[in-house]
Amino acid sequence: MAELATDNLGTQGAARGGFGAWLLDPKRRGALLVTPAITILFVMNIFPLMWSFGLSFFNYKASSPRVPSFRGLSNYERVLTDDKTWERFQTTAVIVGSSVLLQLIVGFLLALMFAKAFPLRRIVLMLVLTPMMLSFVSVGVFFKLFYEPTFGIVSYVMNLFTTEKFVMLGSPAGAIAGIVIADAWMWSPFVMLLVLAGLVSVPKYLYEAAEIDRASSWRTFWTITFPYIKSLLLLAILFRTIETFKLFDIVYIITEGGPGSSTETIAVFLYRNAFQFFQTSRSAALAYIVLFIVIVLTNLYLYAVNRRAQEAN
Amino acid sequence: MKTRNVLSGLMGATVLAAGLGATPALSADITITMAAPDWPPTRFMKEHFDQTYQSPDGNNTTLDMDFIPWPSFYERVAASLTSGEQKYQMIVTDSQWLGAFVEGGYYLNLTDKIKEDPELQAIMQDLHPALVSAYSTYPHKTRAQLEAMGPAPAEGVNYYGFPQFPDTYVTFYREDIFCNEGEMAAFQAKYGTNLPCTYEDWQDTDWQKWGQIGEFFQRSAGEMLAGETLADDFYGIAYQAGKGYDFSTMAINAFIWQQGGDIWDESKMPDAQAEGVVNSDVAVAAFEEYLSYLQYMPPVAQTGQMDIFVIQDLYMQGKVGAIIDWVGLGEPVLDPSASTVSDKSAFGPAPGTRKADGSIDRTGNIGGQPFVLTTWNSDEVVNEALNVVKWWLSPDTQLAATANGGQSGLMSVMAMPEYNGLRPWNRAHVEMIDWQKDVWHIPEFFELLTQQQEEFDKAITGQISAKDALDAVAEFQQELLEDIGFIE
Numbered sequence: 001m002a003e004l005a006t007d008n009l010g011t012q013g014a015a016r017g018g019f020g021a022w023l024l025d026p027k028r029r030g031a032l033l034v035t036p037a038i039t040i041l042f043v044m045n046i047f048p049l050m051w052s053f054g055l056s057f058f059n060y061k062a063s064s065p066r067v068p069s070f071r072g073l074s075n076y077e078r079v080l081t082d083d084k085t086w087e088r089f090q091t092t093a094v095i096v097g098s099s100v101l102l103q104l105i106v107g108f109l110l111a112l113m114f115a116k117a118f119p120l121r122r123i124v125l126m127l128v129l130t131p132m133m134l135s136f137v138s139v140g141v142f143f144k145l146f147y148e149p150t151f152g153i154v155s156y157v158m159n160l161f162t163t164e165k166f167v168m169l170g171s172p173a174g175a176i177a178g179i180v181i182a183d184a185w186m187w188s189p190f191v192m193l194l195v196l197a198g199l200v201s202v203p204k205y206l207y208e209a210a211e212i213d214r215a216s217s218w219r220t221f222w223t224i225t226f227p228y229i230k231s232l233l234l235l236a237i238l239f240r241t242i243e244t245f246k247l248f249d250i251v252y253i254i255t256e257g258g259p260g261s262s263t264e265t266i267a268v269f270l271y272r273n274a275f276q277f278f279q280t281s282r283s284a285a286l287a288y289i290v291l292f293i294v295i296v297l298t299n300l301y302l303y304a305v306n307r308r309a310q311e312a313n
Numbered sequence: 314m315k316t317r318n319v320l321s322g323l324m325g326a327t328v329l330a331a332g333l334g335a336t337p338a339l340s341a342d343i344t345i346t347m348a349a350p351d352w353p354p355t356r357f358m359k360e361h362f363d364q365t366y367q368s369p370d371g372n373n374t375t376l377d378m379d380f381i382p383w384p385s386f387y388e389r390v391a392a393s394l395t396s397g398e399q400k401y402q403m404i405v406t407d408s409q410w411l412g413a414f415v416e417g418g419y420y421l422n423l424t425d426k427i428k429e430d431p432e433l434q435a436i437m438q439d440l441h442p443a444l445v446s447a448y449s450t451y452p453h454k455t456r457a458q459l460e461a462m463g464p465a466p467a468e469g470v471n472y473y474g475f476p477q478f479p480d481t482y483v484t485f486y487r488e489d490i491f492c493n494e495g496e497m498a499a500f501q502a503k504y505g506t507n508l509p510c511t512y513e514d515w516q517d518t519d520w521q522k523w524g525q526i527g528e529f530f531q532r533s534a535g536e537m538l539a540g541e542t543l544a545d546d547f548y549g550i551a552y553q554a555g556k557g558y559d560f561s562t563m564a565i566n567a568f569i570w571q572q573g574g575d576i577w578d579e580s581k582m583p584d585a586q587a588e589g590v591v592n593s594d595v596a597v598a599a600f601e602e603y604l605s606y607l608q609y610m611p612p613v614a615q616t617g618q619m620d621i622f623v624i625q626d627l628y629m630q631g632k633v634g635a636i637i638d639w640v641g642l643g644e645p646v647l648d649p650s651a652s653t654v655s656d657k658s659a660f661g662p663a664p665g666t667r668k669a670d671g672s673i674d675r676t677g678n679i680g681g682q683p684f685v686l687t688t689w690n691s692d693e694v695v696n697e698a699l700n701v702v703k704w705w706l707s708p709d710t711q712l713a714a715t716a717n718g719g720q721s722g723l724m725s726v727m728a729m730p731e732y733n734g735l736r737p738w739n740r741a742h743v744e745m746i747d748w749q750k751d752v753w754h755i756p757e758f759f760e761l762l763t764q765q766q767e768e769f770d771k772a773i774t775g776q777i778s779a780k781d782a783l784d785a786v787a788e789f790q791q792e793l794l795e796d797i798g799f800i801e
Contacts, residue, residue, distance in 0.1 A: 062395040063417045063756065149612035150546075150632060165546070169616040170774055258556040258617045260771035275388055276759045278395070278413075 056284035063278035075285035085286065087261065088269040095179060095251075095265060096244045102184040103240055104233070107191025114192065115199040129193070131186045140253025143182040147254070172262030175255045179263055182250050187243070191236045198229030231305060238301040242294055266290055340371040343697045347403040347684070348390050351380035353644050354478040355405060357717045358705065366704055372697050383622075387558075394419045399689045403698055405477045405682045409559075411451040413756040414685075420473050421686040426699060427466045433699065436706050436723070437465035440476065444722040447751035448474045448683035455580045456750070474683030475702050476722035478641060481749060482563075482663050482677060483741035484515055485628055485646060486635035489657040490530070493539040500529055512740060515661025519673055520568075520602060523664040526550055527609025530634040551610045551627060552637040555620030556770040559762055562752065563678040564637070565769060568599040570676040570750060571666035577761075577790050579753050583801040587790035592783035600779040604772060617770040629654060637663045639680045643738050644718035660738040662745055679749035681720070715739065722746075757797060764789045 023032060056075055060068035079085050114125055131139065149155045149167045158166035168174045202225055210220045248267040251257065257264030270290065274283035349355035359378040368374045379401070381389045387410070393400050394414060406414070414420045427433045437445060445465060446456040449472045459467060466472060490496055492510040500508035504525045509515045530549030532538055538547055553564040566576060574596035578585040590596075607614045611627050621638055628636045629645065629652040649655040665675035686698050704710055708729075711721040716735045720742055721727055733740040753761060765786045772782040794800040 063391070063413055065416075065418045147616075149616065150627060151630070155612075165612040167612050167615045169618065170612075172776070175616075256557050256618075258767070258770045259774035260556075260617075260776055261767050262776075272763060275391065276763060277757075278391075 052284045053288060055281050056288055058281050060281045061278045062280045068281070071281070075282045076289070079282060079286045079289060084261075084269070085266075088264055088266045091176075091261075091263060092245060092247075092265045092267075095176060095183075095247060095263070096241055098176070098180045099183045099187075099244050099247075100237060100240045102180060103188045103191045104236065106184060106188035107236065108195050108233075110188065110192040111195035111199055114196055129189045132189045134186065136186075136249030137253060139182055139186050140250045143178065143185075143250070144254045147178050169255055170259065172259060175259060175263045179247075179251055179254055182254060183244060183247060186250075187240060191240065194232045194236045195229050198232040199225065202228045231308065234301060234305050234308075238298065238305075241297060241301075245290075245294060245297070340368075340373060341693060342373045342375075343368075343694060344375045344377055345402045345694065345698055345701060346377045346379060346400060347405065348386075348393065348401045349378045349380055349405045349477075350383050350386045350682070352383065352641065353718045354641060354714070354720075355380065357714055357719060358477070361710065361713055361717075362701070362704075365710070366701070368697060369700055370697065372700075374697055374701070376701065384557075394687075399687070401687055402690050402694055403684050403686055403701070405684045406474065407682055408447045408474070408679070408751055409754055409758045409762070411453075411473055411685075412754045412758060415451045415473060416756045419687055421688045421690065421695065422471050422473060423686065423699075424466055424470070424472045426695070427472055430699070432703055434464075434466065436475070436703065437472070439723045439725050440465075440706075441479070441722050441724055441727075441746055443679060443746060443749040444476050444479050444683075445472075447679045447749065448476055448479075448681075448722075451754055453579050453751070453754040458580060474685045475706060476681065477684040477705070478681045479720050479722035479746065480639045480641045480679070480681030481720075481742050481745035482637050482639050482680060483643075483738050483745055484518075484635055484637055484661045484663050485643065485738075486515075486659055486661065487631075487654060487657050488659040490539040490634055491659075496539055500525075503529065509661065512659075512661050515664075515741075516744075517673070518661070518664045519667040520606070520664050521667070523550060524606045524609065526635060527606055531609050545632065547634070548611045548627075548632060549609050549634045550606065550636070551614070551619065551624040551633045552606075553619065553621055553624065554607055554610070554614045554617065554773050555623065556617040556766055556773075557620055559678075559752070559766070560620040561617075561769045561773060562762060562765055563680070565600055565603050566750075566752060567663075567675075567677040568603045568666070569596045571674040572596075572599040572602075574599050576752065577794065577800075579755055579799070582794075582799045586800060587794060588787045591787035591790060592780070597780045597783055600772070600783060604779055607773065615774060617773045640720055640738050640742050641681065641718075643736070647737070658737075660741050662741045665748075675745060675748040676750060677745065677748050679751050755799065757793060760793060761790055 022028075055068075057070060057072060058068040059071045059075075110128060114121065114128075146152050146154050147168045149165045149170075154168060155166040158164075168178050206224045207220065210224055215223070246267050247265050248271060251263055251265050251268055252271075255263045257268050266286075267290075270283055270286050273279045273286065349358070355378060359376060362376045366374065366376070387407070390401075390404060390406070390410075391413075394417065404420075406420075411420065415422075423433075427437060437449075442456045442459055446454055446459055450459070450470055451473055452471070454462070454470055459465070459470070462468070462470065486509075488510070491508055497508045497510065500506075504522075506522060506525070507514060508526070508529075509518045509522070527548070527550035530538070530547060532543055532547045534543050534545050536543050536547075553560045555561055569576065572595055574593055575590050577587040577591060610619065611633060613619050613623055613627075621642060624633070624636045625638055625642045625646065627633045628638075631653040643660070645651045646658050647655050652658075663675060663677060665673040667673050684702070686695060690698065705714075706723060708723070708726050711719075711723055711726045712729070712731075712735070715721050715726070715732065718736065720739075721732070726732060727743050727746075733743065752758070755761075768777075768782040768785045768789075771777045772779050777785075791800065
């Protein structure tokens with residue numbers, strides 16, 4: 001009915017003639033409605049992307065008034081042949097791998113716990129979800145203080161057993177562990193939510209049937225539960241890998257990339273190049289390399305998800 | 314005759330009109346937006362400006378301070394400047410940023426203004442030469458070079474900044490434990506030398522004694538300290554050992570300079586080298602000495618996160634006996650609502666390296682900030698901003714600032730008899746300012762600094778030796794500076 005009325009308006013307008021009538025013609029109305037969204041998308045996203053992509057082929061420094069000159073692929077070559085870049089990628093890979101694995105384990109265990117009813121379940125669930133609602137800065141500051149060896153709670157607890165102050169961030173391995181724990185604390189609830197959605201979708205009669213068949217717990221999990229949650233687990237891995245790959249705030253606040261550069265992720269390295277050293281073009285090239293890697297990872301996951309979906313069908 | 318009368322009449326009317334309307338015609342509403350770090354010295358400037366500033370040109374001037382937290386200050390200022398928003402008319406800047414932002418076309422060269430203005434010349438000549446060298450000149454001129462060139466404005470020198478807050482680092486110490494008779498006797502018995510209690514004692518304190526203090530006061534919970542049982546572990550000493558910004562470079566440079574080593578010297582480019590200088594045997598030995606005292610400091614030193622705010626905080630919590638920190642961070646230490654040691658703290662000069670003749674070299678890396686003007690200001694705004702500079706650097710304002718936790722860079726003000734009594738650290742500041750030098754000012758300073766901080770951090774956290782760290786720093790600097798043509 002509403003559509004008819006609008007069409008009538010357009011027809012009446014067209015009958016009256018003029019630009020307004022031409023614009024409101026039903027043939028153009030769809031394009032007219034999406035134009036503001038596309039304009040905003042172009043101005044805020046597409047144009048800056050194209051602009052920074054263009055910059056990556058010049059020798060532009062944002063802090064310098066010098067007119068930039070075209071350098072072709074030299075920024076990409078320089079970034080890819082720089083040992084520091086590969087060290088940062090390695091560090092990022094270690095943090096991503098450890099953190100996502102820990103999030104999956106903790107998130108999965110939490111989901112198993114919350115899949116069953118117990119007293120105060122809703123309140124505990126709400127508390128467990130709190131970390132992912134906090135800002136990165138807050139979480140970074142919390143954990144920096146937790147790890148502080150003179151008065152931090154981690155050192156205090158360890159001191160009860162060892163009589164020594166526990167200096168967690170004093171070694172590369174300890175600092176990476178500190179970042180992984182903080183990130184996993186924040187994002188395990190996200191994994192839990194996804195897995196929990198899968199768990200509650202499993203029909204109860206399947207478990208009843210398994211019980212009648214006297215299937216073992218592992219058999220029940222592997223043949224009934226896991227098929228329902230595996231696509232959601234893949235989704236969790238995809239989201240968390242992409243997000244952790246870009247990890248910046250927590251690292252910058254807890255360790256600033258130290259000791260030395262042992263926890264400097266590719267995102268922190270990129271930030272330093274872009275906004276501290278003002279290597280604008282070089283950092284744009286690095287940003288596009290990172291973007292390319294994220295796109296490849298995403299497609300690998302999507303390929304896996306689609307393949308499983310086809311197998312299921 | 315008639316024409317002459319008419320002309321005379323017109324001239325008279327013009328003069329009368331100009332005379333009557335002089336104030337409204339020349340005065341203007343001017344807002345000066347200043348980027349400033351958010352801490353007491355800049356907060357006081359705003360407060361005092363609003364209470365006392367009267368434009369000598371009759372302008373209605375507003376000082377709009379954009380207070381930015383320290384940790385994000387550089388990024389915020391840099392982002393504003395490079396984005397082209399032209400938000401600030403004045404900026405409180407670290408001296409190291411001069412090269413980057415002068416070359417970027419953002420900071421205004423004030424040399425001609427100083428040459429035209431006797432008041433500004435008088436200020437420049439009254440400023441301590443270490444401050445003129447560090448805060449104002451670009452390309453950088455050392456204090457020795459400036460003194461050889463004669464009074465400011467010297468020919469061939471470009472001037473950009475004036476001191477907003479000239480900072481030096483001094484020793485903050487717990488008078489209640491350093492002047493405790495039992496502790497003093499025990500220290501004397503153990504080391505055969507006195508535990509520094511008075512200002513004069515600290516004037517005779519070198520790094521060796523600093524290490525002894527660290528070792529002596531390192532105590533576990535349950536042990537006694539100045540007649541009381543400790544509820545928590547206690548540490549004797551702390552100085553900067555942080556990876557962030559310049560939080561280890563400032564302290565390490567002092568050790569290197571005091572022992573006769575050097576950093577890459579931009580005032581001697583393109584002949585000055587990095588390799589062989591930055592990693593000289595003297596520099597390595599100095600860095601090793603710096604590292605050797607970290608074992609007596611709170612364990613956060615082992616994480617490379619012991620920055621100027623962390624040591625201030627630990628000191629205020631009563632966990633450290635003596636720290637070396639900037640004067641600018643002294644005011645909260647005396648605030649009973651923030652500090653557990655507000656009534657127990659005293660101040661002395663920072664320790665140094667004892668020379669063969671028995672004297673102590675306290676050469677250090679200057680702190681604090683100048684303020685500068687930006688290039689997009691109109692003449693009217695530039696002139697009014699310079700009026701603000703003159704107001705800030707007038708003796709009355711400087712004394713008021715000093716009484717409220719600031720410091721003065723004017724030699725005439727520092728020489729006033731009441732100056733040392735205004736705040737408890739003033740005597741130490743006046744003594745320390747004469748020893749100050751500065752790190753680099755070139756546009757690539759952040760790359761030099763970040764790489765150096767990373768290597769220093771590896772040494773501080775025990776991953777590599779002092780020599781390995783300085784070798785890596787020297788190699789990086791040599792390559793970068795050759796690339797940009799600063800080393801031939």
